Amino acid sequence: MGVPKLQQRLYNLGSDHCVYNNNNYDITANNISGFYKDAKIFITGATGFVGKALVEKLLRTCDELDVVYVLMRPKRGMSVEQRLKELLKNPVFNRIRDKDPDVFNKVRAVSGDVSMPKLGLGEAERSRLVEQVNIVFHSAATVKFNEDLKNAVILNTLGTKRVLELCEEMKSLKSFVHVSTAYSNxxxxxxxxxxxxxxxxxxxxxxxxxxxxxxxxxxxxxxxxGKHPNTYTLTKAMAEHLVLESSSMIPAAVVRPSIITAAWKEPYPGWVDNVSGITGIFMECGRGTIKSIICDDKCTMDLIPVDIVVNTIITAGWHTAAHRSNTMRVYNCTSGAVNPITWKEFGRLTHKYWLQYPSKYVTWYPGFTYRTSRFMHVICAHLFHLLPSAFLDVFLYCTRQKPIMLKISKKFYSALDAGKFFSTNQWDFKMSTMGALVSAVREAEDGANFEVDMTPDNGFSWNFYVRDFILGVRQYVLKDDLSSLPSAKVKLNRLYWFQKVFQALTVYTLFKLATR
Structure with a gap:
């Protein structure tokens, strides 16, 4: 019997101690960071939004861990070592940089790629991971809804299979956590x-x-x-099945976050560093370039802050070992069942706070409408998205600037189109396992350092969260600090009156045409 199979057999039998590298490790300890003491961790997807936050949280809170290996591939002529240095310059690591920059020495780049056979690892590197690593977090994936099938299968399904094959070889694996999506089903x-x-x-x-x-x-x-809206949800569903099959040999868990958005508390309220998905749409609503959204505003939108996701991943790794189960756990990391908000209310708060904290990059006066009619949405999108962008590009070209507005507008129009399935439907995500994790974390000695509860009773308010989300987009995405707020409000006021004049001229023109 191979070591991983023996390990899983002990795990399933519920032994008080599991033997790893001839050392007894007490997995009954009621301490999350203690579980990660001296840990050798392997992470895929560390350069992504969740991956960055995961590395930061581990280094800052589980500071007695031994090493974090991050799988990276050379890119744009940069070696993995150079890419790692660039990664660690990200503002998400500022708290660590101010407190103890030496901890960055625990992060080591491993050259590889989930799209390559055997993860593209060299023999020596693979052997080192097999011998040393005891905790694995797999978050590498393509999150593009419009990804073609081949790429989605290679990155999301086959990539997961390759990581699992590596885990099955590991001699001292305590926990494997696969980051999936709540929309895999x-x-x-x-x-x-x-x-x-x-x-x-x-x-x-x-x-x-x-x-x-x-x-x-x-x-x-x-x-x-079939009934899947895109290749992303389909390939994620297949990846979960592969994890389930391997769970007979390795201690595995699946974390399913819904729509991941800016941080609630950590490392900073509102921290976000990309414009994919809902964040990009949210930003463009504030800049005034999105006026129409296909959406059933009565539906519950299921958003989950990135720090809640990261804490769930870390505590799921601990929970899998410290609170053993005969079946593989799946954690629906969602908000709709514990702290719901409708698209209508979220839209109201978005409009309110973008008017309160406008960016200097505002282009039109903010204001958007939800509609369920695709026909009306297409008409409005051409009138209020594409046509104004084309006029702006003409102006930019005439003033010897690069015309980019039409390209940007088409990009976000495509994002709206790709996301319409999720904005016109809602799901009932059951959360009994996630609830058990919340209880276990609450009872842990250091559970307060790993917040996984976003209920109103625990202090989570959508009102304040949306405000911080907007401030985070301004600061971290648009690079627009609050010193620009006075001039931005002046610009917003001009755009308001420009919009009123434009609307009046439009009504007058239509009236004249009708009477003629």
Whole structure:
């Protein structure tokens, strides 16, 4: 019997101690950071939004860990060591930099790629990981909704399989946490904390995309999607099944966050560093460039702050070992069941605080409308998104500036179109396992350092969160600190009166045309 299988057998039998490298490790300790003492951690996806926050939280809170290996690939002519140095310059690490910059020496880049056989690891590097690593966090994935099937399968499904194969070789693995998505089962209205049978056999799909030409893959994609809205949710569902299959050999868990947004508290309220998905749309609403959104405003929107996600990942790793279970745990890391907010209310708060804290980069006076009619949305998008952007590009070209507004407008129009499935539906995410984790963290000696409870009773307020989200977008994405606020308000006032004049001229023109 191989070491990982023996390890899992002890795990399932509920032994008080598990033997790793001939040392007894007491996994009954009621201390989360204590679990990570001397840990050797392997992380995929460390350069992503969640990955950065995960590395930062581990270094800052579990400061007695031994080493964090991050899988990275050379990019844009930069070695993995150079990329790691750039990563650690990110503002997310400022608290650590101010307190103890020497802790960065614990982070080591490992050259590799989940899209390559054996993760692209050299023999020596792979051997070192197999011998040393005892905790793995797998968050590498493509989150593009419009990704073609082949890339999505390679990155999300096959990449997960390759990480699992590495984990099965590890001699002292205590915990493996796979970061999935709450929408991996978006074809179901009620989503339990379990791995559902995927619509297709993951291994068969992997083999198919390996041998079929692109034309065949395109045809296959339409058939495989079924009730899934895109390749992202489909390939994530198949990846979960692979994790479930491997859970008989390794101690595994799945964390399913919903729509990940800016930080609630850590490392800073409102911290965010990308414009993908809802954050980009949120930002453009504030700049006034988005006027129409396909959405059923009565639906609950399920947002989850990135620090809640990161704390759930870390505590799930601890929970998997310290509170053993005979079945693999799945954590629905969502907000709709514990602290719901509708699209309508979120939109009201968004408009309120963008008017209170406008950015100097505001382009039109902020204001948008939710609508369920795709026909009306297309008309409004052309009138209020694409046409004004084209006029602005003409102005930019005439003033010898780079015309980019139409390109930006098309990008966010595509994002709105890709997200309409999620803004016109809602799901009932069950949270019994997540609730058990909240209770376990609350009872842990250092549970207060790993906040996973975002209920109103625990102090979470959507009103204050949306405000901090806007301030975070201003500071971290737009690089626009509050010193610009007075001039931004003056600009906003001019845009308000410009909009009123424009509306009056439009009404007058339409009236004259009608009477003629």
């Amino acid at each position: 978006s074809d179901k209205e009620t989503v339990e904390e379990m791995v559902y049978k995927p619509p297709h056999d993951p291994n068969a799909v992997i083999n198919s995309i390996d041998i079929l030409p692109q034309e065949g893959i395109d045809l296959l994609s339409k058939k495989l999607l």
